[in-house]
Amino acid sequence: MGKARRPLAACTDSCALTSFVGRDDEVAKVAALLGEYRLVTVTRPGGVGKTRLACEVGRRVGARFADGVWLVELAAVQDPALVPAAVAAVIGIPLSPDSAPAQALAGVLSRRQLLLVLDNCEHILDATAELCGGLLPAADDVTVLATSRGPIGIAGETRYRLGPLPVPGPGRIGRGLDSQPCSCSPNGPGRQIRPSTQATEPPSW
Ligand SMILES: Nc1ncnc2c1ncn2[C@@H]1O[C@H](COP(=O)(O)OP(=O)(O)OP(=O)(O)O)[C@@H](O)[C@H]1O
Ligand SMILES: [Mg+2]
Secondary structure (H helix, E strand, C coil): CCCHHHHCCCCCHHHHHEEECHHHHHHHHHHHHHHCCCEEEEECCCCHHHHHHHHHHHHHHHHCCCCEEEEEEECCCCCHHHHHHHHHHHHCCCCCCCCCCHHHHHHHHHCEEEEEECCCCHHHHHHHHHHHHHHHHHHHCEEEEEEECCCCCCCCCCCECCCCCCCCCCCCCCCCEEECCCCCCCCCEEEEECCCCCCCCCCCC
């Protein structure tokens, strides 16, 4: 898959409707972590903004990955056995009944350079751990950014604990905060996040 196939911007549905507020430091820090580590998990309780942050990070770092950034929304995947197939479906990897989905996935991805965003893994942590534990050693140029309320819990995982969004002071309510326009749109069940041309900032912690 070449750069010419990088498709459309995408993110979560709510992202298409609202501006991304603040989080510049957090986006930069997670983007920097992805330059150093191949499995980064954004953790914290529900609703704090993990998915939204991961989408923004995906856009920020997209230019680093020749085969793009792929968002796999796992919240609706209830059967852990279906996790590899869910990833394969998003990337467009055909599966054959003759081989295990995880093996087929690792075989194809061993020839790709991409970022997988595994979103909302908390209910299928064991399956996500198994997927990452098999995939990352087999596919040297694949990096995973996961979001989960809890850690995946395998060796090599780097956790980023996302804090709550700051509440604006009373004088700032209704004045638009420091929002950035979110240039994304839905793109089917599997979505690819547009690579960004923004320079990556160095780690600042
Ligand atoms: N920085 C932000 N700017 C604007 N809206 C945001 C921001 N962060 C989160 N939101 C909005 O808050 C809501 C919850 O965010 P999000 O889905 O990313 O949380 P989450 O931590 O992934 O939750 P869950 O654990 O339930 O998956 C969404 O509607 C999202 O668009
Ligand atoms: Mg989420």
